[in-house]
Amino acid sequence: MTFGFAPSADTSPWAASSMPADSTSRLARMLEPTEWTSAGIPLLRNPREVVSGLHARHRPTPATAVVAVLDHEERLNASASFVRRGSAVADGWEFRNALLSHLRRVIPHDLRRRTPARTAVLLYCREGDERWTEEDGAWMWGLRDACTLHGLRCGAYITLTRGGWQVLGEGRGGRQPSSLSTPASLAETFAAVPTPLRTGGGAAEVMLRTAAR
Secondary structure (H helix, E strand, O other): OOOOEOOOHHHOOOOHHHOOHHHHHHHHOOOOHHHHHHOOOOOOOOHHHHHHHHHHHHOOOOOEEEEEEEOOOOOEEEEEEEEOOOOOOOOHHHHHHHHHHHHHHHOOOOOOOOOOOOEEEEEEEOOOOOOEOHHHHHHHHHHHHHHHHHOOEEEEEEEEEOOEEEEOOOOEEEOOOOOOOOOOOHHHHOOOOOOOOOOOOOOOHHHHOOOOO
16 A cells, blocks of 8 residues: 655645644644654554454444554453544644543543553544545544553554555555445454453443444
């Protein structure tokens, strides 16, 4: 799969000089692929299995974010999904708050641990192709910050588009599932019964499909 940058008016050479202060602050709350790669994000052992499982559980459509918490063996402990509302410019601070809110609903924090024992990953279903966008950068910043505030290890950021899925910053991906494909049943996705998910006091239906719509 190709890797590059989607066109953006904010990346033009003359844009920075005329950029208002709030835009400058917003751009500071995003991560570019090189920054993400250098952050030492742990690699998923089986990204296809993780993506297929989340796709089957949450059935994401464009603008849907799925945040999941995995244990050290990549078993799913908890997950939640929600739809990004409106057409406002992407801001990592708002994404961080949304992710943190949903994490708090489905799983207790690990702030008392010296080192994180669990890892949070984010699957974002969107329009466009697999190339990095400023919206991706804002989600990356938001995921990293939300993990810090919830005592989790920051894990992979995965995009789901018409062309398939891709783990950004790694170059790993596949054509199935995609934003257009029909989700498989959980019975088809998991060969064995998965570890029971924790709700952290949240409603059980949060784990089945969406935490908010």
